[in-house]
Amino acid sequence: MCPSRVAEGEERGWIVPIGGAEDKEMRRRILKRFVQLCGGRDADIAIIPTASKLPDTGQRYEELFDRLEAGRARSIGFASREDGERDDYLRQLETATGIFFTGGNQLRISTIIGGTPAAKLIRERNARGVHVGGTSAGASILSDHMIAFGKEGSSPRAGSVRLAPGLGLTNRFIIDQHFRQRDRLGRLVAALAFNPFVVGIGLDEDTAAFIRPDNVLEVEGSGALTVVDAGDLQFSSMADVGQNQPVCLLGLKVHILVAGATFDLNTRCASPGTLVDDKN
């Protein structure tokens, strides 16, 4: 899927992937910032809990956003491909100032919503300035190429990752979430080894990338965001090795960013920005 075209004079909405397990009780830095971004008391947030099999996930996020004083937060229960064409659901997406995907299994989102009018509308709304965020599975789904599943905790191997098409709000990066908590560097690097065009973004839990319309991302939350940039790769043996052999990859660039730091997806330059002092 390719992102919708942003019309001249307009600005794309922010794209906000979150690494999962975002703080929901204490400082709630990430969710709070998302609410503010969407307009605070004027926000109208459409929650899409489709990734989750739990019946109360949508309601839970409605309450979370309510407590953060979002103007309005209502979930849309896309449960089948037919739902992706329902007028009332589409109308809700049309008036929303922000769209939020919960966690669960990203293949539930891609198989239920992928290719429906709802998916197309989400891309179009984002191109018209509506902000789209998602946590865990909801973060993975945002990009064009998505990690469907993969092996954790090993050196990169050809067989260690499976990609699938995502919603395609951007094709600049591949997201992986619960990044350090589930030891996913190997599979993210394997994903990049197929085609170093994209940048790899590994999000720790309670950590988010707030990606501005100009494609500069700002880090928020208590963990780290690992950028893996294979753009200057000197060598990859990916095409020659067996599924279970480790892949030889020379010349990866890695940045570890924390809250306040930025990364420019256009120029691939990282900056410490104004690092947030969390000691107080």
Added chain:
Amino acid sequence: MCPSRVAEGEERGWIVPIGGAEDKEMRRRILKRFVQLCGGRDADIAIIPTASKLPDTGQRYEELFDRLEAGRARSIGFASREDGERDDYLRQLETATGIFFTGGNQLRISTIIGGTPAAKLIRERNARGVHVGGTSAGASILSDHMIAFGKEGSSPRAGSVRLAPGLGLTNRFIIDQHFRQRDRLGRLVAALAFNPFVVGIGLDEDTAAFIRPDNVLEVEGSGALTVVDAGDLQFSSMADVGQNQPVCLLGLKVHILVAGATFDLNTRCASPGTLVDDKN
């Protein structure tokens, strides 16, 4: 500890850190190559099982090297600091063509042998051409700065690693072993963040760096060797953050090497070399 000076016209012995759990039953690529390096049927290998608390570790490696047809393989039971001055033990080190440290706890090696005549002699013998290898804890101990312990599976934090002085055969790198199996990237990167002078070498299990006298390392074994080079680091927040905050590090270079690939510790250049096809 600094490496002993190599006299003019002489060559340092190879240094061979192994990531632990090296294959001992099947192809035994690493141990076989170590035996050949030390002279094969003319080899005289001194095994130092001090890291291990198991009483039969020394004998076990004697049998392993015997089965690989090493000329002679005898363990030296350094068990106290006094043992580090025993004439018979020192004589055994003096005649050895290779010295091998088993796994266990690297702090047992550093606290028992560190600073004794035995430690000094091992450095001197290495400078005179004797090859020194070690697996797991025995790999960590080889370098000047050693990871004593650290937290696994998190993004780099100031408090995630503790360094201690090692045997000091080289000061070019810091080793970490069982690298991907125990998810140690964060702590290795934290170690480098203190001082980007050294190169980080993460060794997977059954994977070794055969470091030549000219400081070019050759990878051997079935896993990957991850080189983390902080030499061009743009930014580190290590000096400013609390113990448990993640560290911001921009501009790390990472290479993932497999059997046959090389890395030059002088120029910090990686090469795929002649990749070994393991499919057959």
